Amino acid sequence: RKAIIAGDLVSVELRQEAQKKLGCNIYVLYGCNETGECCIAGPPCVYNNSELIGKAINGYTIEIVDKNHNQLSINQIGQIRIKSDCNITHYLDEDQKTAESFQDGYMYPGDHGFIDEFEQLHFKGRKDGMMLFNSINIYPLEIQKCMLSHPNVNDIAITSIKHEIH
Numbered sequence: 001r002k003a004i005i006a007g008d009l010v011s012v013e014l015r016q017e018a019q020k021k022l023g024c025n026i027y028v029l030y031g032c033n034e035t036g037e038c039c040i041a042g043p044p045c046v047y048n049n050s051e052l053i054g055k056a057i058n059g060y061t062i063e064i065v066d067k068n069h070n071q072l073s074i075n076q077i078g079q080i081r082i083k084s085d086c087n088i089t090h091y092l093d094e095d096q097k098t099a100e101s102f103q104d105g106y107m108y109p110g111d112h113g114f115i116d117e118f119e120q121l122h123f124k125g126r127k128d129g130m131m132l133f134n135s136i137n138i139y140p141l142e143i144q145k146c147m148l149s150h151p152n153v154n155d156i157a158i159t160s161i162k163h164e165i166h
Contacts, residue, residue, distance in 0.1 A: 081106040
């Protein structure tokens with residue numbers, strides 16, 4: 001028996017609790033409508049890291065690139081891009097969105113992450129969810145993870161607000 005988590009990040013605690021209560025191994029799938037599921041992570045590492053979303057499934061190429069589409073090194077955070085024969089190639093009647101999301105055979109889902117030395121993809125947040133402060137990229141997911149680790153914090157929501165200086 002196996003259970004699959006997909007669609008959003010799930011905390012390590014919830015992954016562990018689901019595994020205990022369901023009595024089966026938990027697997028994490030990552031993908032989007034434009035590519036299908038392209039990445040999978042399984043036990044035991046899914047119980048230790050809520051950002052881990054796994055290795056590319058056969059037939060998929062997943063890369064991390066900078067804003068100029070240059071491939072980044074191991075453990076460097078950047079844009080996730082996905083290539084496969086399963087990818088759609090464009091959005092119907094949406095030229096601007098197509099130009100932003102599809103380039104050189106790759107689909108850019110708008111997510112940020114990094115690939116580690118074991119070829120495992122780690123999710124760091126949505127590109128449109130990233131906040132910029134004094135030229136520093138801030139990922140709300142990082143703040144959320146840190147604050148939720150405090151024993152007196154049950155839940156949290158993070159948002160950015162416009163400021164005159166920043």
